[in-house]
Amino acid sequence: MPVINLEWKELEELVGASRELILKRLPMLGCDIERVDEETISVEFFPNRPDLYSIEGVARALRGFLGIETGLKKYVAKESEWKIFVENKVLGVRPRIVGCVVKNLRMSDEIIRSLMEVQEDLHWTIGRNRRRMAVGVHDLEKVNFPLRYTAVDADFSFVPLDFDRSMTIAEILREHPKGKEFGFILEGGEVYPIILDAKNEVISFPPIINAEKTRVTEKTRHLFIDVTGFDEYVDKALRIIACMLSDRGGEIEKVEVIYPTKVEKTPDLSEKRFIVKKSEIRSLLGFEISEKDIVESLEKMRFGCRILGDEIEVLVPSYRADIMHEWDVIEDIAIGYGYERITPDYPGTSGIGEAHRWNEIREVVKEIMIGLGFVEVITFTLTSEKSLRDLGRSANPWEDFVPLMHPLTTEHTILRMELLSKLLEVLAVNKHCELPIKVFEVGDVVVGKKNKLNLCGCIMNSKATFSEIRSIVQALMRELGFEWKAVEAEDGAFIPGRQARIVVNGKSVGIFGEIHPRVLENFGIPSPVVAFELELAKLFNLGEIL
Numbered sequence: 001m002p003v004i005n006l007e008w009k010e011l012e013e014l015v016g017a018s019r020e021l022i023l024k025r026l027p028m029l030g031c032d033i034e035r036v037d038e039e040t041i042s043v044e045f046f047p048n049r050p051d052l053y054s055i056e057g058v059a060r061a062l063r064g065f066l067g068i069e070t071g072l073k074k075y076v077a078k079e080s081e082w083k084i085f086v087e088n089k090v091l092g093v094r095p096r097i098v099g100c101v102v103k104n105l106r107m108s109d110e111i112i113r114s115l116m117e118v119q120e121d122l123h124w125t126i127g128r129n130r131r132r133m134a135v136g137v138h139d140l141e142k143v144n145f146p147l148r149y150t151a152v153d154a155d156f157s158f159v160p161l162d163f164d165r166s167m168t169i170a171e172i173l174r175e176h177p178k179g180k181e182f183g184f185i186l187e188g189g190e191v192y193p194i195i196l197d198a199k200n201e202v203i204s205f206p207p208i209i210n211a212e213k214t215r216v217t218e219k220t221r222h223l224f225i226d227v228t229g230f231d232e233y234v235d236k237a238l239r240i241i242a243c244m245l246s247d248r249g250g251e252i253e254k255v256e257v258i259y260p261t262k263v264e265k266t267p268d269l270s271e272k273r274f275i276v277k278k279s280e281i282r283s284l285l286g287f288e289i290s291e292k293d294i295v296e297s298l299e300k301m302r303f304g305c306r307i308l309g310d311e312i313e314v315l316v317p318s319y320r321a322d323i324m325h326e327w328d329v330i331e332d333i334a335i336g337y338g339y340e341r342i343t344p345d346y347p348g349t350s351g352i353g354e355a356h357r358w359n360e361i362r363e364v365v366k367e368i369m370i371g372l373g374f375v376e377v378i379t380f381t382l383t384s385e386k387s388l389r390d391l392g393r394s395a396n397p398w399e400d401f402v403p404l405m406h407p408l409t410t411e412h413t414i415l416r417m418e419l420l421s422k423l424l425e426v427l428a429v430n431k432h433c434e435l436p437i438k439v440f441e442v443g444d445v446v447v448g449k450k451n452k453l454n455l456c457g458c459i460m461n462s463k464a465t466f467s468e469i470r471s472i473v474q475a476l477m478r479e480l481g482f483e484w485k486a487v488e489a490e491d492g493a494f495i496p497g498r499q500a501r502i503v504v505n506g507k508s509v510g511i512f513g514e515i516h517p518r519v520l521e522n523f524g525i526p527s528p529v530v531a532f533e534l535e536l537a538k539l540f541n542l543g544e545i546l
Contacts, residue, residue: 002121003034003044006055010110011041014059016068026058029065030335048322051240053121054114056247057319064302065336072304072315075243075269080253082224083146084195088260090151093186094193094206094228097149098238098266099255101140102223102245111248112216118244123207126233126321128410131185133229133237134207136195138214140222144198149228151191158202159212169205178209195226223250236321238267243319271304271315276326278310284330287342297336303329358453361536365442365455368479372472374440374457379422381444382412387421390522392492402446415446419456420493420533424515424523427460431526436461442536453542458531466498469512469530473502482539486512493519502534510534 008019015022026043027033031052035042043058051057063069082101105111119135127133154170160178167176169192173183185207186192195203202211206228216223223245227238242252254265282288289297294312298305304315316323323329334342366376382404388395395401400417407413416422419441426439440457457472470486477484486500489511499513512532520529536542 002047002053002125003042004053004055004058004117004121006041006043006058007110008039008041011055011059014055015062015066017062017066021066022062025066026062028335028339029061047125050122050126050236050321051243051319053125053240054118054244055110056114056244057118057240060247061302064300067300070296070299071302072271072299072317073302075246075252075318077242077252077254077267077269079265080255081145082253082255084226084255084257085146085148086257086259087148087150089191090149090193091260093151093189093191094230096230096234097195097226097228097257098234098264099224099226099257100238100242100267101253101255102225102242102250103140103221103253105221105223105245105248105250107216107218107220109218112218115216115241115245118241122237122240125409126236127229128407130182130207131410132231133227133233135237135241136204136206136210136226136228137216138203138210138224138226139216139220140224141220142214143203143224144201146198147203148196150194150196152194153191156192156194158205160205160209161212161215163212172205172208176209182208193228224255233321235266235268239269239318240321242267242269243317267318269318271317272320272323274314274316274323274326274329275308276312276314276329278312280326281312281330281333284327285334285342287345289333289337293337294333297333298329300336301332303332357540357542358537361453361540361542362442364480365536368476369440369442369455369457371479372438372475374438377423377426377439377441378443379419379426379441380412381416381446382407382414383416383421384411384413386410387425388417390519391418391421391424392516392519400448402449417445417447418533419443419445419454420458420531421523423456423458423531424519424525424529427458427529428524431460431524435527436464452535453537454533455536456531456533458529460525460527460529462527464514464528464530466514466530469514469532470500473510473512473532473534476534477502477504480539489513492516502532504539507538509539 012019030046032044034044045052052061080101084097084099086097115137123130123134155168157166157168159166160172160176173179193206197203201213203214204210204226225241227234246252257264257266281294295305298314302317306313314329402415404413423439423441427437430437437460442455444451445454482504484502484504487503489499489501491499491511493516494513495516499511501508502510510533515529515531
């Protein structure tokens with residue numbers, strides 16, 4: 001999750017409240033305060049609130065939450081004559097582009113820093129590391145409209161940002177720091193997206209780097225902002241940035257984007273409209289809340305609202321990319337009302353709690369693994385299809401793995417089916433540490449929409465062998481009280497002939513062996529690794545959780 005660094009002096013001025021009050025109330029918006037000193041405060045916000053990735057967004061939200069300025073804040077994008085023409089040949093590479101013009105900004109170090117930080121945070125979160133969406137910011141006075149969004153070959157050249165010489169596209173991808181960092185996005189393509197102005201000069205090479213000619217400085221007064229990508233997140237990012245700069249006094253003007261088959265004007269800063277029933281609000285929150293409190297809570301969260309009998313019309317500002325359902329509105333009502341005001345109540349059912357059998361097994365296994373010299377790690381339950389491929393394994397969606405409908409990053413697109421890939425990622429990050437490294441994890445995996453409990457252990461060492469990991473499995477099974485035998489296995493993650501299945505009472509419950517060199521290369525691990533993974537749910541007949 002992104003951590004936003006906020007200058008105290010600037011934040012207090014923009015909010016209009018004391019440091020003490022901000023510190024007390026800010027966590028109730030849904031964030032964690034990471035660090036506080038005399039000059040700055042570092043705050044970690046959840047990925048579902050990209051509008052809070054800037055000091056302007058935080059100040060806007062706090063002014064409402066603290067009752068300083070409540071209700072819907074209107075944002076307007078004026079009509080204009082700015083135009084971007086989109087050519088057919090770029091549609092198969094990076095098909096969507098939007099833009100806006102921001103005039104009469106009084107630029108400063110603070111505004112430039114805030115703009116750069118929100119740009120990168122948006123790239124990382126909703127932009128999936130620039131793959132889904134990327135933002136370009138330019139000095140408008142150096143841009144000659146109308147623009148052309150087109151595609152060029154690798155020999156096309158221009159002067160990229162932070163360089164003083166012309167470079168070809170191929171050279172930029174090979175030599176420029178941003179090209180080396182983000183070139184993977186365009187890997188395998190024959191042509192590359194480019195934005196040209198009326199003088200046929202390059203404005204931007206998205207999603208890699210802007211041209212040096214449109215660099216933004218403190219002398220800049222008018223901005224042109226482009227956002228390119230593939231889906232609705234392009235529009236969401238543009239609206240967030242436009243509203244942020246409007247809060248700084250900028251005047252927003254629309255840009256007309258002319259595609260081969262359609263015409264759009266962006267940004268659309270109009271509000272979204274939701275109808276929420278009072279009865280559903282009370283039902284979902286679980287307590288009685290008055291109409292007055294509902295309205296006040298909505299206005300504190302910067303919504304507009306109007307009572308329509310048993311229903312409430314809610315106007316959601318354009319920068320709130322996270323509000324997609326009436327339930328999202330109800331969640332914000334709870335935040336605006338104040339979780340601390342909700343009276344705790346005992347459940348309507350009575351009973352005596354006891355440990356789940358799965359958790360009892362977890363504790364036993366952890367104690368054994370620590371006794372064998374392993375260190376426990378806890379990794380994300382989300383992973384990616386790439387990790388499966390890197391292991392040398394393949395799977396089918398829903399039949400085997402469960403994909404996420406709206407993943408925020410390319411690294412977290414599915415629920416994990418095994419623990420081995422996650423431990424290999426841990427080893428890759430710690431490859432420079434002293435060897436041997438012995439790590440384990442016991443946790444849930446999801447296979448075919450069913451939860452299972454697995455245990456995985458890995459040893460990275462220059463002298464790691466099949467015999468070493470077999471002895472670990474032997475010790476583990478002895479401590480758990482199971483007779484077992486090793487049976488020949490064929491798993492793409494392990495070296496052929498140096499792997500075996502763990503079989504108990506004729507049932508395969510796991511695998512162990514030496515990790516294949518190809519897999520080690522995929523994960524960037526320079527030393528040999530041996531590993532095992534045990535299906536505890538199957539071993540102990542714990543069943544599955546749907």
